[in-house]
Amino acid sequence: RAKYLIAASGIIDYLPALENMRNVYDYAGYNLHVCLICDGYEMADKNVGVFASTAGNAEVVFPLGWFTSEITLFTQGLFEVNDELGQKIQQQGYQIIETPVEQFLGEDHQMTGVELTDGRVIELEAGLISMGSKYHAQYLDTFDLEKKGGNLVTDKMARTSHPRIFAIGDLKVGLNQVVIAAADGALAATQIWRDIRRSQPPKAANTDRVLR
Numbered sequence: 001r002a003k004y005l006i007a008a009s010g011i012i013d014y015l016p017a018l019e020n021m022r023n024v025y026d027y028a029g030y031n032l033h034v035c036l037i038c039d040g041y042e043m044a045d046k047n048v049g050v051f052a053s054t055a056g057n058a059e060v061v062f063p064l065g066w067f068t069s070e071i072t073l074f075t076q077g078l079f080e081v082n083d084e085l086g087q088k089i090q091q092q093g094y095q096i097i098e099t100p101v102e103q104f105l106g107e108d109h110q111m112t113g114v115e116l117t118d119g120r121v122i123e124l125e126a127g128l129i130s131m132g133s134k135y136h137a138q139y140l141d142t143f144d145l146e147k148k149g150g151n152l153v154t155d156k157m158a159r160t161s162h163p164r165i166f167a168i169g170d171l172k173v174g175l176n177q178v179v180i181a182a183a184d185g186a187l188a189a190t191q192i193w194r195d196i197r198r199s200q201p202p203k204a205a206n207t208d209r210v211l212r
């Protein structure tokens with residue numbers, strides 16, 4: 001029965017699927033990052049492991065290279081590094097490790113490396129997970145809204161391709177940052193108010209108070 005809907009349910013990042021997920025949660029959000037834009041500076045000049053799930057999201061090693069030159073890409077055995085990507089990575093002097101990760105190592109939420117399934121230990125000073133995200137937007141599937149990748153396409157007032165459905169924050173195309181999500185909310189609310197206002201006549205003047 002709602003006249004308008006603002007979808008604000010965000011996304012959740014996929015994490016390395018280890019048998020013991022507690023081990024991932026011990027470090028994720030500390031020095032095992034998920035957001036280059038948010039936390040890139042914390043990886044400056046550090047020995048960083050990038051944990052990717054596709055050749056596409058492995059490309060994050062290149063913008064990360066602005067912060068640090070010591071980068072190891074962990075494919076976790078999930079995808080093949082094609083010749084073009086392999087060459088680009090080699091040219092930058094980054095390492096590639098295809099053996100899956102057994103567990104993250106460290107203490108007090110500070111990850112210091114990984115143990116691989118073949119028993120090797122690789123030392124690291126920070127990590128960046130780049131494995132895509134799950135969009136909390138299944139409830140919108142019936143509307144067949146326009147998307148780019150997984151993100152909802154919106155106009156400058158956060159309106160989707162449906163005139164009465166708005167999407168804000170991480171669900172939509174744009175930068176995944178708190179201030180953007182908050183600003184989107186203000187835009188969507190303002191536009192909804194405008195729509196409602198334009199569909200209704202202004203309040204009738206109190207004729208007793210009209211000056212003659």
Ligand SMILES: Cc1cc2nc3c(=O)[nH]c(=O)nc-3n(C[C@H](O)[C@H](O)[C@H](O)COP(=O)(O)OP(=O)(O)OC[C@H]3O[C@@H](n4cnc5c(N)ncnc54)[C@H](O)[C@@H]3O)c2cc1C
Pocket residue numbers: 008009010011013029034035038039136168169170171175176177178179181
């Ligand atoms: C580890 C990490 C670090 C980050 N660091 C920064 C940073 O330093 N600076 C920065 O600006 N941004 C940072 N971000 C990004 C920032 O958190 C997001 O861009 C921002 O929170 C997006 O806001 P949102 O409202 O779109 O979604 P969210 O903040 O994710 O809020 C969505 C909410 O909807 C709820 N929800 C989901 N499905 C449903 C449903 N069906 N019904 C009801 N509720 C539902 C969720 O539980 C959640 O509470 C970081 C993100 C992560 C994961």
